[in-house]
Amino acid sequence: MEQVIAKETQTAGPSIGIPRKKKRKLTKDHLLVLAFITPSILFITVFVYGFIGWTGYVSLSNWNSLVPDFSYAGLKNYQFLFNDFRFQADLRNTLIFTVLFIGASIVTGQFLAVLLDQKIKGESLFRNIFFFPMALSFVVTGVVWQWLLNPSTGVNLFMKKIGLDSRWYTDTNILAGFQWGKIEFGIPVAIIAVVIAAVWQMTGFSVAMYLAGLRGIPDEVREAARMDGASEFQIYRKIILPLLRPITVSVVIIMAHISLKIFDLIYAMTGSGANFVTDVPGVYMFETTFRGNYYANGAAIAIIMLISVAIFIVPYLISSRKGES
Amino acid sequence: MKKKIWLTIVLVFALMLSACSSSSSSGDSGDKKDSGKLEIFSWWTGAGEEDGLKALIKLFEEKYPDVPIENAAVAGGAGTNAKAVLASRMQGNDPPATFQVHGGAELNEGWVKAGKMEPIDDLYEKEGLNDKFPKDLIDMVSKDGKIYSVPVNIHRGNVLWYNKKVFEENDLEAPTTFDEFFKVADQLKAKGITPLALGDKEPWTATQVFENVLLGKLGAEEYLKLWNGELAFDDPKVVEAIETFKKMLSYINEDHSSRNWQDASQLVAKGEAAMNMMGDWAKGYFVNDLKLKVNEDFGYVATPETEGQFMVITDTFGLPKGVKKADDVKKFLAVLGSVEGQDAFNPLKGSIPARTDADVSKYDQYGKDTMEDFKAAKLAPSLAHGSAAPEGYVTKVNQAVNIFVTQKDVKGFVESLKAASSELK
Structure with a gap:
């Protein structure tokens, strides 16, 4: 987990400096706001959207036993459900x-x-x-x-x-x-x-x-x-x-x-x-x-x-x- | 000014990182603690069973005071919560020192097949356990000729409990065949007494009735063939069993889906219903919770046509792969498998020992009778409790049974059993 976050900080680091609109000047306030928002954005990216993506990925796999099996199953699981x-x-x-x-x-x-x-x-x-x-x-x-x-x-x-x-x-x-x-x-x-x-x-x-x-x-x-x-x-x-x-x-x-x-x-x-x-x-x-x-x-x-x-x-x-x- | 801002940003990140790293470092210290203590993982948190586990741990600590034990029981959901925790720990390669698992498919088709268990043949050899358990039972904890766990206790699944007073007042005998069962049931129904109590809010209870009917109609040998694919689910004998099960369902209480097994047992205790098919943990409920007397208030016989056969539910403990201090785990397993260990645990839990040479005098009358039966009977693994087939199959059967109890569609039921049996390989 630590590694994941460390990676996120690396990639997210430089983007902080990029202002959203070119015309607006980056003021102190903006930076402060960014500083306070970034951690929560990172956490949400990983722990909410990351895991939604992960769940979606698992739902397309063959993992239907105790042994993880991430081979691609297509929409098989969805097909099964709608026929169930x-x-x-x-x-x-x-x-x-x-x-x-x-x-x-x-x-x-x-x-x-x-x-x-x-x-x-x-x-x-x-x-x-x-x-x-x-x-x-x-x-x-x-x-x-x-x-x-x-x-x-x-x-x-x-x-x-x-x-x-x-x-x-x-x-x-x-x-x-x-x-x-x-x-x-x-x-x-x-x-x-x-x-x-x-x-x-x-x-x-x-x-x-x-x-x-x-x-x-x-x-x-x-x-x-x-x-x-x-x-x-x-x-x-x-x-x-x-x-x-x-x-x-x-x-x-x-x-x-x-x-x-x-x-x-x-x-x-x-x-x-x-x-x-x-x-x-x-x-x-x-x-x-x-x-x-x-x-x-x-x-x-x-x-x-x-x-x-x-x-x-x-x-x-x-x-x-x-x-x- | 700008410096200050960057400082803030850096500080925030530093805080974040330290938050993460501190949590992982506490995880490390947790590991250290774990490797120091033997973690005994189970779902024994109920009244009698927790006492049994504690007695067992106490016995072990007396024998090996230098090996500290940690009772890592997870409460709730009849083991479902514990199994979920166990699954994530096993998949994360962080197994407990040893864990509770039902003998049969739950062990063999689950953890052994997944390559997560070590064989313990040497332990059996060293402790001389090979002839202390019935051979059928050792087969239930073995795969491909290797033994993987030590059974602690035995529960019997094919018991018919009946209210003695109701039977005496109506001049009835406890039924031993299906014909007798339906005769008795008709007489009771005519008197306005519910013949058979069922509480299938959790559908496994209905599955348990079904498996007992299967055992009665097929016999242990044919019953076993169902689970290795030698006997198909559309075999006429299986269909006949399903028809019998269907007929039984016309004698149950109307509010069955709002009750759990304890509520159903209460119906029998109060005399509102006459009979109940439930594993022998129901005896503990009758005696300890409802304060009834064995053979006075309630009686017991094997479910129809299963005399001489024994639907086994056994809790066992094994050695997961990758556990540190495997020798200490083996010491614990040895205590579990000893006469002393089994006699410390089972009288409190209300089950009988898996060893056939345990001290009979420590058990009540029901226990004595059952121990006698256990020695001679043909053993059949329970489906409802994950011994006969993998959990995935059991879940599907529970669903099919839940639908069948309402729809009573024999053809549909056979089809869904057949469709699910692709899980049995």
Whole structure:
């Protein structure tokens, strides 16, 4: 490692002196800034982008046993994954989970934020209550909701009394299912239990975002609308909520990258589930790499996850850069 | 002024480099420490097993006070975490002095095949171990005629645990054949009792039931042929076993996928379910955690049609290549393989000794019975625990079983077993 860094410093050293734009003169401030940024840039280059590259390289190799084998395999590992029952199920689950999770977080987040915005008594108390689950780790949430939604304990004892027998995350049914590839595509009932737990944990975050957004809308806007005879409901529907659209974009981006990479919640709460109804790529990657020693397959899953997150993040980064300049 | 700036830059780099070099130098001192201490790598961190390991280390320290030992156990994931740590250390040529590994494919097709182990035939010779373990067991830790590790303990995988009270109240006998099993199961089901408890949140438990059915239907000899490719997975006998497994699955608890094996054992303990197929670590759970009495609250028989056969799960320790102080490691392995060592470890861990000449009086009734069976029985390596086939294959079987438990598609299951068997060479 030391050697790698030493090399990086050698190659990066001279480039510090080269100013980005020829017209600008290199001032003391620039140099200071560079001096402070360079170490982190180097570390990120090696430990983030270097290892992303490494993972990509492994994903194209034949390393699927305890003995490293870096011979070139082409897209074999990717082909295997997309033909694999488990991975197809993972893609379905991630997609459904992401859509339901983001949708529910936005709706409940907006709803609670609007309620909190009514200048009520004890607002900060409620804000803390809603925000508190955020302080927990997903593992804790997973364990708690595993018990709460366990078919033989928790809320089900109550639900059984009133004649509802729900199997929550042990349910293997797929709603609105149709055959797609090797799997049945649709909404796995079991994933709804996981969505409930995830929304419980993350809603506080979207409440906070929307509340900040609501506070950012000047009172004059509402008053003007009231003068024009709009009802409170109309004000929210026609004026406030459209004004909150940028907040929604941010919430979607942040929630999407959480839900596409989700691992801990699922691992603690349900595991892969019967017939892989609650399996996600993260869990598959962990098991195939560290239990099965399929390092190249695991690396390929990691790269697919990276690309799926990038689909959300990169356009956002580009548009926010444009906004800056 | 400019000088100052360059000085800052230089300082920053110097700091960076020193940060790196200090971490690597601490790595060096770590190595020095390692070469001084024998690092015993395992995943024995649970209640009884940790005590067993400590007793073993204590025994060794009494015998060799000049060889310091370091207990490098890694907790969690039923060994998965430890195996991940071990894999990266072995690949980085930084092996622990010795490490826990299941006898069979996990050792032979994993580390021995990768060229990471030293043969220890001379140790067996010196300590006279060759006739102290059953021959089948020595075969499980040998590859190409060379022996690579010392077995410490034996767990039995093909045990059917049943709730005695439930069986007595309903006037039932513990089943020994598949016909009896289904007869008993039907009677229990009619009474509203779950016949068979299963907790397959982690799918290996279902794989374990499957391998016991395979053993019962095929017998140990044919069962062994599955793993060296002599018997195909679409053989009619295998398909028959799968059909039987499928029928068994219609007698399990509905919430099986939310339970782990302990939760499933609880169902049997409480009498909500009548039977449970689990390795004999379940006895430790029944006795120590649930405070039940052997042969009073719960009873045990071999799983259907496996009487006289023994599904073996054995923890062994070997000598990795490139370890400094290999002689000290061998001293430790010798203690592991001695009667004293095995009798210090196993009663606490709740397993039986791998040696057939250990002191029977130190074990409870279940242990005594099992030791008796172990001497005479035909040994079969467990698939679910990585002894019959490489880990990669086991992972794929676990996946196929997980799908089968829900879909019950025999044809699809046979196909995925066949497809995965390209891993068996």
